[in-house]
Amino acid sequence: MDGALMDGAFAASLAQICGADSVITDPQQLRTYECDGLTAHRSTPGLVVLPRTAEQVAAIVRECAARGIPFVARGSGTGLSGGALPRTDGVLIVMSTMRSIIAIDAASHRAIVEPGVTNLSVSKAAEPYGLFYAPDPSSQVVCSVGGNVAENSGGAHCLKHGFTVHHVVGLEIVTPAGELTWLGDGTGAAPGYDLVGAFTGSEGTLGIVTKIVVKLTPIPEAVTTLLAAFTTMGAGGAAVSSIIGSGILPAAIEMMDALAIEAAEAAVHCCYPEGAGAVLIVELDGPAADVEAQTEAVRQISTATGAYEIRAAQNAAERAAIWTGRKSAFAAVGRISPAYIVQDGVVPRTALPAVLDRISELSAETGIRVANVFHAGDGNLHPLVLFDDTVPGEQEAAEKVSGMILDLCIEHGGSITGEHGVGVDKSRYLPRMFSADDLDTMQLLRCAFDPAGICNPGKIFPTPRLCGEVPGVRHAPHPLVASGVIDQF
Numbered sequence: 394m395d396g397a398l399m400d401g402a403f404a405a406s407l408a409q410i411c412g413a414d415s416v417i418t419d420p421q422q423l424r425t426y427e428c429d430g431l432t433a434h435r436s437t438p439g440l441v442v443l444p445r446t447a448e449q450v451a452a453i454v455r456e457c458a459a460r461g462i463p464f465v466a467r468g469s470g471t472g473l474s475g476g477a478l479p480r481t482d483g484v485l486i487v488m489s490t491m492r493s494i495i496a497i498d499a500a501s502h503r504a505i506v507e508p509g510v511t512n513l514s515v516s517k518a519a520e521p522y523g524l525f526y527a528p529d530p531s532s533q534v535v536c537s538v539g540g541n542v543a544e545n546s547g548g549a550h551c552l553k554h555g556f557t558v559h560h561v562v563g564l565e566i567v568t569p570a571g572e573l574t575w576l577g578d579g580t581g582a583a584p585g586y587d588l589v590g591a592f593t594g595s596e597g598t599l600g601i602v603t604k605i606v607v608k609l610t611p612i613p614e615a616v617t618t619l620l621a622a623f624t625t626m627g628a629g630g631a632a633v634s635s636i637i638g639s640g641i642l643p644a645a646i647e648m649m650d651a652l653a654i655e656a657a658e659a660a661v662h663c664c665y666p667e668g669a670g671a672v673l674i675v676e677l678d679g680p681a682a683d684v685e686a687q688t689e690a691v692r693q694i695s696t697a698t699g700a701y702e703i704r705a706a707q708n709a710a711e712r713a714a715i716w717t718g719r720k721s722a723f724a725a726v727g728r729i730s731p732a733y734i735v736q737d738g739v740v741p742r743t744a745l746p747a748v749l750d751r752i753s754e755l756s757a758e759t760g761i762r763v764a765n766v767f768h769a770g771d772g773n774l775h776p777l778v779l780f781d782d783t784v785p786g787e788q789e790a791a792e793k794v795s796g797m798i799l800d801l802c803i804e805h806g807g808s809i810t811g812e813h814g815v816g817v818d819k820s821r822y823l824p825r826m827f828s829a830d831d832l833d834t835m836q837l838l839r840c841a842f843d844p845a846g847i848c849n850p851g852k853i854f855p856t857p858r859l860c861g862e863v864p865g866v867r868h869a870p871h872p873l874v875a876s877g878v879i880d881q882f
């Protein structure tokens with residue numbers, strides 16, 4: 394703990410706001426919060442506080458702002474880019490204690506939830522009304538809706554149903570100055586700048602979300618789930634392009650390569666077809682008549698592009714069995730490798746075959762194995778770069794391959810992240826996608842919300858820029874400021 398900033402008086406003032414049992418200063422307990430799902434980055438927070446109300450969050454942030462102490466919000470800590478990585482000189486504000494579903498308005502297809510509520514519990518609460526919350530990250534049993542908003546999280550079914558940003562229509566936030574306010578009016582059509590859109594995906598750098606108004610979606614009348622096996626990734630990739638090209642929009646198209654299948658088999662015995670070089674999971678949902686026709690069309694396209702076995706789930710248990718392999722794939726890789734990097738990049742769907750071929754070439758050239766399991770319909774790759782951390786130099790080699798994969802995504806007109814965010818992990822790659830002017834322009838938005846630079850600093854951007862700096866003029870004050878004609882803020 395930084396004694397200068399976080400003396401006993403500061404901890405006492407937070408204890409006064411939310412009770413002594415909600416403030417953690419014990420070094421051993423603080424270590425519980427030293428990382429998120431990306432364990433490669435660790436840092437023990439100076440202090441942890443667990444507020445229970447929005448007013449408490451606002452009061453905590455005001456205390457931080459008054460003393461210039463940086464703060465970081467944390468949901469469930471499942472993030473994979475180090476977004477919730479704490480600061481030793483700062484406060485970690487843990488939102489997982491604020492987990493009420495405040496209201497469900499079935500008639501308007503809306504719910505109001507607190508940020509710590511887990512993603513899946515929103516769908517569970519909406520189910521009796523025939524509704525569900527569509528964004529479905531694979532971590533949905535644990536991750537929080539507040540974290541989802543901050544990361545603009547996606548999931549297998551976002552291909553058809555959209556990402557978090559498409560389902561959030563109002564946000565109560567605490568600004569970095571400690572003001573409690575609302576963005577958006579709950580309709581999703583408020584006039585003026587789309588601040589809900591700007592906030593969603595801002596990775597905790599524009600303030601802390603304390604309430605979220607989400608859209609709920611009617612549970613579809615029918616769902617079919619197909620598993621198609623191909624001998625090569627190229628054939629599977631061609632099937633994806635043909636399905637989408639035919640005008641069908643499945644709820645999900647997921648793909649796994651031979652190494653990912655091997656890992657899943659070892660972990661959960663998912664019994665995918667033998668000898669598969671690639672499997673596709675295609676899920677279709679909607680009115681029963683449409684789903685039936687589309688299922689037949691997907692079967693035909695898959696066969697035409699080389700599928701040698703196609704299975705259709707006949708009931709919920711068979712559907713779950715098909716999904717088991719895919720959902721367990723990340724963790725399952727631990728069965729075939731002592732350590733691995735989960736990469737997250739995006740390419741246009743049509744570039745999938747070329748990019749996947751190049752990834753396997755990179756793997757062959759470097760001797761670093763790469764398992765591919767990903768949201769194929771979105772072109773959102775999740776290469777799992779495997780290494781043995783007991784072999785000197787292997788982790789560095791894996792990190793190099795991981796970076797080369799991101800370069801490949803950029804070369805093909807894609808992105809360095811599809812859903813896991815930039816956080817602390819990928820900030821160094823951002824200048825490969827954006828010019829210095831682009832980055833400066835983005836910082837203007839950040840500075841508009843957080844002129845003091847205390848809200849999750851050190852995340853997203855490769856080099857921190859003070860909010861008084863004018864983009865493009867890095868080392869000299871603007872002449873009008875220097876002469877005292879105008880002020881900067």
Ligand SMILES: Cc1cc2nc3c(=O)[nH]c(=O)nc-3n(C[C@H](O)[C@H](O)[C@H](O)COP(=O)(O)OP(=O)(O)OC[C@H]3O[C@@H](n4cnc5c(N)ncnc54)[C@H](O)[C@@H]3O)c2cc1C
Pocket residue numbers: 429430465466467468469470471472473475476477488508529530531532535536537538539540541542543544545546547548549596597598600601602603723812813849
């Ligand atoms: C096994 C596994 C599978 C995953 N699958 C997916 C997937 O399919 N799709 C996907 O998109 N992601 C996936 N993720 C990544 C992760 O689950 C998501 O990014 C999720 O949204 C993080 O939520 P969290 O509550 O854990 O947030 P945290 O990790 O606690 O925080 C993430 C970011 O949100 C900020 N934050 C948290 N709460 C708030 C708040 N109330 N206000 C403002 N900022 C806040 C933090 O500062 C941080 O920057 C997966 C992770 C794991 C471990």
